[in-house]
Amino acid sequence: MESLGAVGAVLGCSACCIPVVALLLAAYKLGLFYQLFHQTETESPRHGGESVAEVLRAHGVKFLFTLVGGHISPILVACEKVGIRIVDTRHEASAVFAADAVARLSGTVGVAAVTAGPGLTNTVTAVKNAQMAESPVLLLGGGAATLLQGRGALQDIDQMSLFKPLCKFCASIRTVREIVPTLRKALAIAQSGTPGPVFVEFPIDTLYPYHLVSKEFAPKTPPKGLMGSIISWYLRNHLKNLFAGAWEARDVCPLSVHIPQATEDQVQKCIELVSRAKKPVILLGSQVTLPPSPSDHQFVFYFRAKADEKTERHLNPIKVLHCVDELMAEDSIIVADGGDFVGTAAYIMRPRGPLRWLDPGAFGTLGVGGGFALGAKLCRPESEVWIIYGDGSLGYSVAEFDTFTRHKTPVLALVGNDACWSQISREQVPILGSNVACGLAFTGNCFIFFAGRKTYRLCLCLFSIKLVRVLLISLLLLKIITSWPMVTVEKATS
Numbered sequence: 001m002e003s004l005g006a007v008g009a010v011l012g013c014s015a016c017c018i019p020v021v022a023l024l025l026a027a028y029k030l031g032l033f034y035q036l037f038h039q040t041e042t043e044s045p046r047h048g049g050e051s052v053a054e055v056l057r058a059h060g061v062k063f064l065f066t067l068v069g070g071h072i073s074p075i076l077v078a079c080e081k082v083g084i085r086i087v088d089t090r091h092e093a094s095a096v097f098a099a100d101a102v103a104r105l106s107g108t109v110g111v112a113a114v115t116a117g118p119g120l121t122n123t124v125t126a127v128k129n130a131q132m133a134e135s136p137v138l139l140l141g142g143g144a145a146t147l148l149q150g151r152g153a154l155q156d157i158d159q160m161s162l163f164k165p166l167c168k169f170c171a172s173i174r175t176v177r178e179i180v181p182t183l184r185k186a187l188a189i190a191q192s193g194t195p196g197p198v199f200v201e202f203p204i205d206t207l208y209p210y211h212l213v214s215k216e217f218a219p220k221t222p223p224k225g226l227m228g229s230i231i232s233w234y235l236r237n238h239l240k241n242l243f244a245g246a247w248e249a250r251d252v253c254p255l256s257v258h259i260p261q262a263t264e265d266q267v268q269k270c271i272e273l274v275s276r277a278k279k280p281v282i283l284l285g286s287q288v289t290l291p292p293s294p295s296d297h298q299f300v301f302y303f304r305a306k307a308d309e310k311t312e313r314h315l316n317p318i319k320v321l322h323c324v325d326e327l328m329a330e331d332s333i334i335v336a337d338g339g340d341f342v343g344t345a346a347y348i349m350r351p352r353g354p355l356r357w358l359d360p361g362a363f364g365t366l367g368v369g370g371g372f373a374l375g376a377k378l379c380r381p382e383s384e385v386w387i388i389y390g391d392g393s394l395g396y397s398v399a400e401f402d403t404f405t406r407h408k409t410p411v412l413a414l415v416g417n418d419a420c421w422s423q424i425s426r427e428q429v430p431i432l433g434s435n436v437a438c439g440l441a442f443t444g445n446c447f448i449f450f451a452g453r454k455t456y457r458l459c460l461c462l463f464s465i466k467l468v469r470v471l472l473i474s475l476l477l478l479k480i481i482t483s484w485p486m487v488t489v490e491k492a493t494s
């Protein structure tokens with residue numbers, strides 16, 4: 001009986017404990033404890049975009065790629081103010097591809113910021129590409145206001161579910177004070193272990209100043225009655241908590257990054273394995289070796305012979321690639337975006353050194369050209385940056401030629417115009433007997449975009465194989481030329 005009494009006492013005690021614990025938890029969730037010790041500065045004109053800018057600057061971020069949207073404007077304006085160069089592209093995928101190229105070439109994190117909803121969904125291919133290429137990219141995304149998420153606001157979708165499978169770390173900012181620690185963590189995780197993309201979502205009310213956000217929280221007709229009072233208190237508290245402690249001084253410096261190193265034991269084990277092997281294979285990291293010299297290359301003679309073959313109507317692509325390879329400066333970076341023409345270029349064109357050949361990597365997506373070239377030219381302004389395109393793949397990022405012009409990042413692009421998605425057609429036709437959806441059109445054009453003397457030299461080179469007539473092109477293109485004198489555009493027809 002006594003023990004039953006003890007059990008009853010314990011149950012009775014836990015029965016009254018449960019509501020107390022629940023209340024404490026609710027108070028914690030509502031930020032009531034935090035607000036006891038931290039002020040909400042309702043008069044401050046500051047906004048969350050400034051916190052983002054401070055962290056990025058402290059991490060040495062030089063470029064932020066974007067396609068603008070009202071959700072993210074405070075980030076862009078604040079970053080520009082602290083000296084980070086804002087580079088606006090014509091498609092969000094290009095912004096992330098550019099950030100990926102910066103990450104690869106600079107050895108730090110590449111950063112892109114895009115607006116909520118469609119801005120973010122447009123980046124999915126590029127983020128997946130960065131994940132598979134193990135490239136540390138920080139994606140900053142806008143979001144619907146904290147209280148409106150999941151309630152049908154404009155551009156509101158479940159963004160976290162979208163990016164969780166693609167990123168090493170995903171976080172949604174819930175209060176302004178979380179911005180600095182969350183971004184520091186995201187930047188460290190992107191670079192630690194196996195590098196990769198990370199995503200931070202910024203609901204719009206975490207980025208704009210208090211005086212603007214508070215207006216959105218004030219209902220036009222205040223709710224009445226007891227329920228009305230509870231709702232009004234909840235809204236007031238949510239707003240206060242959103243900005244509580246927002247502008248307290250915080251450490252913005254980089255957190256330490258964990259880069260795995262082989263232990264001496266592991267190296268020793270490796271030496272033993274290699275020395276015992278009958279046919280040793282050494283697998284080194286990406287781009288750590290120089291390309292083989294031309295004389296070593298088994299395909300060199302084959303391609304030389306092919307280059308001399310006469311073609312009936314159009315240019316011999318192998319000859320063109322040889323010509324361009326000869327013209328290309330020793331510091332060039334080659335961006336590969338296409339199918340067969342680019343595959344052929346991979347045999348013929350000599351990468352000028354480590355990190356001077358950029359292709360999508362294991363994901364094999366078309367469309368990296370414009371973004372990769374933009375990032376590469378910004379990181380290495382002194383280098384020639386060449387995009388080798390297929391005519392199909394060109395279409396994905398041709399709009400970025402506007403970006404190159406506006407941002408004064410001259411790149412050179414060579415398009416293998418075979419009026420076809422050839423890499424697919426080549427197998428579809430013999431296997432399935434149809435060329436459906438594989439055909440493109442010559443449209444009379446093979447555009448070659450060049451900067452400076454190279455145009456003239458390439459034209460001479462192409463004239464010398466007597467397959468090209470260079471024509472002056474339309475007024476529209478002349479307008480591009482006159483708006484930026486560095487660029488000349490030639491039209492080569494067969």
Ligand SMILES: Cc1ncc(C[n+]2csc(CCOP(=O)(O)OP(=O)(O)O)c2C)c(N)n1
Pocket residue numbers: 337338339340341342364365366367389390391392393394416418420421422423424
């Ligand atoms: C985003 C994307 N869509 C489709 C493909 C499939 N694909 C691979 S190669 C290729 C053809 C590329 O055509 P083009 O750029 O004209 O190069 P070509 O093979 O004609 O030289 C296609 C459609 C892909 N890899 N990525």
Ligand SMILES: [Mg+2]
Pocket residue numbers: 390391392416417418419420421422
């Ligand atoms: Mg093609």
